[in-house]
Amino acid sequence: MSSDEPDRIIHADNLAVLPTLPDGRFTLVYLDPPFNTGRAQTRQSTRHVRVAATDDAAQEPGSAGAVGTITGFAGKRYERIRGDLLRYDDRFDDYWGFLEPRLVEAWRLLADDGTLYLHLDYREAHYAKVLLDALFGRESFLNELIWAYDYGAKAKRKWPTKHDTILVYVKNPSAYWFDSTAVDREPYMAPGLVTPEKAELGKLPTDVWWHTIVSPTGREKTGYPTQKPEGILRRIVQASTREGDWVLDFFAGSGTTGAVAATLGRRFVLVDENPEAIAVMKGRFTDVAGVVFEQGPTGR
């Protein structure tokens, strides 16, 4: 893939497509996987097995070790942490069994200055954080972003849960690209406390992002049920990529990541296995020149 290759939208199981993409190609991988529904997901051969303790340093980072095991990229005993955590919660075991081989591929596909954004809900985020620390290395953890919104029914017997979590990991903590000044500024909460010039300019966002969901009547709405707002993806793409960089989203849904990437002059590859997602993206990208739709391998 080079700069003269087209932006691609591929209809396939992502696990079948990822091995066909080149190492280190993407500056940004944004993933918004389906939340854990409790159903057993398709497992891969990397399902965890208990292994006798071995010397961490004896294995290459990210390499497959004893049958079906993966050593964390930072050479930590990922397997041991995973074994403990997944034994504790069977439901999450299924979910991680689905995500893990895809995250391993995401790591391979990231450029040395690249960044992974993993969008989760509050039921998964804490387990995923522990496992990603072990898999990517704690020093590769950059941020836990909270996207807060205020919409829909409110629970009466607990604090209504109105946020998603986005975990951010970099491939190389000493080489990653991040430009907070490239991000759209937002209004100060208390503009009276800063100078009029500052209030006019707005402030840089922090790790808590107040942003409405996609408005049911707004311009952005595609009708895809899990569509994320362009404003959230815009910040991510602006901060973690430069013009011309390649962006990958292999749980693409309605294609929000690609739509934002195209607007900002970035290149993209999107993958989704759901024909409805592909149909929605065909409509969404009608006016974007040079996008190629492909039927990928099914992998199942």
Ligand SMILES: C[S@@+](CC[C@H](N)C(=O)[O-])C[C@H]1O[C@@H](n2cnc3c(N)ncnc32)[C@H](O)[C@@H]1O
């Ligand atoms: C939460 S949605 C993503 C929504 C997207 N961020 C947006 O803004 O529209 C998750 C998507 O992952 C897709 N998906 C789930 N498993 C997949 C797989 N194995 N391969 C490819 N796509 C998959 C689903 O079809 C769904 O469209």
